[in-house]
Amino acid sequence: xxxxxxxxxxxxxxxxxxxxxxxxxxxxxxxxxxxxxxxxxxxxxxxxxxxxxxxxxxxxxxxxxxxxxxxxxxxxxxxxxxxxxxxxxxxxxxxxxxxxxxxxxxxxxxxxxxxxxxxxxxxxxxxxxxxxxxxxxxxxxxxxxxxxxxxxxxxxxxxxxxxxxxxxxxxxxxxxxxxxxxxxxxxxxxxxxxxxxxxxxxxxxxxxxxxxxxxxxxxxxxxxxxxxxxxxxxxxxxxxxxxxxxxxxxxxxxxxxxxxxxxxxxxxxxxxxxxxxxxxxxxxxxxxxxxxxxxxxxxxxxxxxx
Numbered sequence: 001x002x003x004x005x006x007x008x009x010x011x012x013x014x015x016x017x018x019x020x021x022x023x024x025x026x027x028x029x030x031x032x033x034x035x036x037x038x039x040x041x042x043x044x045x046x047x048x049x050x051x052x053x054x055x056x057x058x059x060x061x062x063x064x065x066x067x068x069x070x071x072x073x074x075x076x077x078x079x080x081x082x083x084x085x086x087x088x089x090x091x092x093x094x095x096x097x098x099x100x101x102x103x104x105x106x107x108x109x110x111x112x113x114x115x116x117x118x119x120x121x122x123x124x125x126x127x128x129x130x131x132x133x134x135x136x137x138x139x140x141x142x143x144x145x146x147x148x149x150x151x152x153x154x155x156x157x158x159x160x161x162x163x164x165x166x167x168x169x170x171x172x173x174x175x176x177x178x179x180x181x182x183x184x185x186x187x188x189x190x191x192x193x194x195x196x197x198x199x200x201x202x203x204x205x206x207x208x209x210x211x212x213x214x215x216x217x218x219x220x221x222x223x224x225x226x227x228x229x230x231x232x233x234x235x236x237x238x239x240x241x242x243x244x245x246x247x248x249x250x251x252x253x254x255x256x257x258x259x260x261x262x263x264x265x266x267x268x269x270x271x272x273x274x275x276x277x278x279x280x281x282x283x284x285x286x287x288x289x290x291x292x293x294x295x296x297x298x299x300x301x302x303x304x305x306x
């Protein structure tokens with residue numbers, strides 16, 4: 001990448017390539033070039049070697065134009081609208097479905113500019129009309145899926161991902177705490193949530209903790225990088241245990257089946273079982289699965305089985 005696009009871990013990314021705009025807006029780079037040439041909707045800056053680059057205002061404008069275009073406005077008409085009127089039009093046409101799209105774009109802008117105020121304002125507007133569960137499932141999950149792709153294509157740095165993930169974790173923790181002051185409705189089993197050694201992607205597990213408590217069960221949240229030996233100690237305190245683990249990158253596909261065998265031998269007994277989800281469950285050999293081991297392919301699928 002050109003030096004002008006290189007970002008340090010602590011800097012704000014406010015310069016974008018046309019490929020970045022494609023990744024963030026969903027509009028193909030070829031189409032963006034056509035819109036620029038025919039309708040002058042964006043005015044790219046150029047490097048000394050004549051390479052296009054764009055500022056944050058251009059990204060915001062393109063995201064708003066994309067929303068209008070998706071609602072049936074022709075690009076020729078949008079190009080004639082005064083730039084200061086476009087944000088107002090966007091707010092006026094927002095429906096439930098487009099509000100989700102607009103919120104995701106707002107969160108992406110907040111992430112790109114490390115803008116906590118924009119994150120909180122967007123979140124609070126959503127929460128005025130939706131429950132926290134709806135916000136997480138309808139907006140945060142699609143947002144994190146998009147962020148994963150943006151990270152893979154080098155559109156964002158790890159700093160951006162950590163920034164937005166931390167803010168979402170804050171909201172999960174706040175809403176979880178509100179539930180934890182209530183006594184569990186069901187006492188027949190306890191859910192123990194953990195991540196295996198070297199697994200640090202805990203956002204999904206944190207939200208599962210919220211959902212399980214919401215459903216009326218007691219949970220013990222152990223968090224990231226928990227050795228198998230530590231799981232055995234829980235049996236001293238609880239009789240019927242459901243272990244829950246989210247396997248995003250660990251154990252890797254070469255080690256996952258040995259890990260399952262170890263769990264079966266050293267942890268599971270007549271009064272316990274384990275529920276697994278995450279990308280790595282696709283590599284689990286069906287021959288290792290027993291009635292004590294349940295595989296789920298999404299958070300919603302697991303929640304529906306509570």
